[in-house]
Amino acid sequence: MKLLSKGAEADLYIAEWYGRKVVIKRRISKVYRNPCLDLRLRASRTVREAENMHEAKKASVPTPIIYLVDKESTTLIMEYIDGLRVKEALGMLDNSQKEKLCEQIGMKVGMLHSTSLIHGDLTTSNMIVCGDKVFFIDFGLSFHSHSDEDKGVDLHLLKRALDSTHYKESRDCLKYILQGYREVSGESYTSKILKKMKEIEYRGRYFSGRT
C-alpha cells in the first residue's frame, strides 16, 4: 500500500486488491470536529460518493468503478485511473488541445446536470485525463437537484477554481467549458444557468450588511 494523496478530507492509497490496482479512500476523523457531527459527515459522504459515482455513469460521465463501500471504517475501494489530473494536464497542452479538453469537461458537466446530478466540488484536481477520456472523481459533496441555483453554484465553483489556480488561462478555459456545456444543455438553458452564476458570485463576495 502506497500513499497516493493526503487530502483535506481523506487519505488515499494505491494498493493491489484481488489482482487489481485500486485506490483506497479512507475518510479520516477530524479532531477539531464534534464527534457526532464527524461521524455523520464521514459516513454520509462515503455512501454518497459511491452512489453518485455510479449514477454518473448513467449520464455517460466516466468515473472509477467502485469495488467496495465500508460504512464502518468510512472507506471506499475503487478503480485506479492511470492518468494526469486536469490541474497538471492544462499546463502541458497547446491551445487547441486545451480547447478540446475544456470543451469535453463542459460537456460532461452538462451531462451530469441533465440527469440532475450536482458534483459539488468541481475543481481541476477532481478530474483525471486518461487517454481520450476525462474521469470525474471526488463525489463526496455531490447530490441530486433540479434547481438552477445548485447547477449555477456547481459552475461557479469551477470558475473560481480556475480563477484562483489557473489565473493566467482561466478566461479561455471557462469559455471553452461553457461552449461544451452549451452543446449539451442548449443555448437558452445555459444562459439561464449563467445568469444564476453571476447572481451567486455577486452575492458572496460583497458586504452583505444584513445584521
Next chain:
Amino acid sequence: MKDLLCLGIESTAHTFGAGIVSEDGKIYSDSRDVYIPVIGRGIHPTEAAQHHNIVAPRVILDAFRKADLKPGMIDIIAYSCGPGLGPCLRVGATIARALSTYLCKPLVPVNHAIAHIEIASLNTGAKDPLTVLVSGGHTAIVAYAAGRWRIYGETEDITLGNLLDMFAREVGLPLPGGPEVERLAEMGKIFIDLPYTVKGNDVAYSGLLSAALRKYRDGVDLTDLCFSLQEVAFAMIAEATERSLAHTEKKELLLSGGVAANKRLQGMLESIAREHNVKFYCVDKSLSGDSGVQIAWNGILAYRCGLRIDVEKSLVKSRWRLDQVDIPWRS
C-alpha cells in the same frame, strides 16, 4: 527622515473609528465608537450613519489626543472606501476629504477587507498566510498570489458574523451576538443535529440559521443550541479552510476579522494548522474588530507604493471586491 504618520478613518458599518499609525507599524492611537441597535433589531444604515456623524468629531479628536499629536503632524489621510453600507461609508469619506483639503495632506482610499488582513499580518508577523477573514461583513478564505489577494472560498449567502448576530437577535440576546453565543455555548452539553452546508471551498449559513431558529421555537435548550450552532458553523468554515490549505499549500494560516476573537473557532483552526504542519496566527482581540487603525496601516502600505486619490474622485465603493484590488506592496 521621520516616519510617515497616517490617520485612518473607518465607517463601513457599526463602527466609527479613527486610528493613527506610523510607517514602522507603531500604533499611536485607536479610537472608536460603535453604533448599537436596540435589542431585537438589526443595523439600520441611515441610523448608523447618523450615529457616525454625531460621534465623528469626538472620535477623531480623541485619536489625536491619545497619540499626543496635532492634526498638522499627520502625513496621510486614509479612509475606508468600501465595501460597506453606502450611508456609513459616505460619512467617513466626507470627513476624510475635508481633512485632506484643510490640512493639505494626500488622501488614500483603502479596501476595508484587505485592511483587516494587513493589520492582522502586521500584528502577528505572518508573512504569506492563507487568511480566514470572518466578520459581520465578510466570510472569505483568501491568499495572496501574483499581485492580488485571491479568494479560495467564501460564503454564498450570509456571513459568519451575520449568522451569530441574527441568531442572537431572534432569541433575544444582546448584540453583537458573537460573544453572547460563545458564552452560552460553553455551558451547552448536548449536540443537536443541524444542517451542515459546504460546497467545495464555499459555505452557506442561511439554512443553518433557519434550522437553529426552528429548534429554538421547538423549545430546545438555548445553551445546547448555541453549542451546536457554533460546532456546526465553525466546522464548516474549518473544513473549507482545510481544503484551501491543502490546495494552496501555504505554510501559514491567519485568522482575522471580528469573529476571530472566538476561542472555539481559534481552537479548530489551530488544530488544522497543527495537522498540516502549518504555522497558526490569530489577530489580537484588540485589532480583530473594525477600527481606524487597520485603515491607517493599509493607508501607509498603499501610500508607499504611490497610491492616492484626488479629492474630487474620492467616491465610496460599497461593493468593492477584495480580489479586484491590486496589491503592489506585496509584490
